[in-house]
Amino acid sequence: MAGHNETGKKGERLAVCWLSERGYQIMFKNWRYRRGEIDIIARKKGVLHFIEVKTSRTSSFGYPEERINLRKWRSLINSSMAFLEGFSEEAPFQFDIISILIETNTAKYYFIDDAFP
Numbered sequence: 001m002a003g004h005n006e007t008g009k010k011g012e013r014l015a016v017c018w019l020s021e022r023g024y025q026i027m028f029k030n031w032r033y034r035r036g037e038i039d040i041i042a043r044k045k046g047v048l049h050f051i052e053v054k055t056s057r058t059s060s061f062g063y064p065e066e067r068i069n070l071r072k073w074r075s076l077i078n079s080s081m082a083f084l085e086g087f088s089e090e091a092p093f094q095f096d097i098i099s100i101l102i103e104t105n106t107a108k109y110y111f112i113d114d115a116f117p
Contacts, residue, residue: 007055007056007057007102008053008055010055010102011053011054011055011064011100011102012029012030012039012040012053012055014055014100014102014107014109015039015040015051015053015098015100016029016040018098018109019040019042019051019098022044023044023045024042024043024044024049025042025043025044026040026041026042027041027042027043027048028040028041029041031079031083032079033078033079033082033083034078034079034082035075036075036076036078036079036082037075037079038050038051038052038076038079038080038083039051039052039053040053040098041083043091046091046092047091047092047093047094048084048087048091048092048093048094049093049094049095049096050076050079050080050083050093050094050095050096051095051096051097051098052068052072052076052095052096052097052098052115053097053098053100054067054068054097054098054099054100055099055100055101055102056100056101056102057101057102057103058101058103059101059103063099063101063110064099064100064101065097065099065110065112068097073116076095077095077116080093080095094113094114094116095114095115095116096111096112096113096114096115097111097112097115098110098111098112099111099112
């Protein structure tokens with residue numbers, strides 16, 4: 001597996017732990033719809049959270065959350081709408097970002113709540 005893929009998978013594992021510690025109930029990881037994927041689908045206080053995880057080992061090229069482009073947002077929205085069509089409950093939902101910067105084996109978390117209102 002390429003280094004960036006390993007970093008991404010590690011970031012997703014760290015994100016699940018970080019979110020769980022803060023009261024999020026993890027429902028799905030890497031939920032796929034056609035070509036799109038939602039990194040984490042979680043629930044907290046009755047709200048569904050579609051969470052994009054971005055991880056990097058350096059900030060030399062910018063912060064991880066800065067790598068989310070319009071194409072990624074469209075994919076996330078399309079995938080989440082497909083998820084909601086098959087979801088049996090009516091629930092408010094939102095899109096969040098968790099950015100993880102791993103430098104010298106220390107993880108720094110930046111959570112953007114309701115990133116795409």
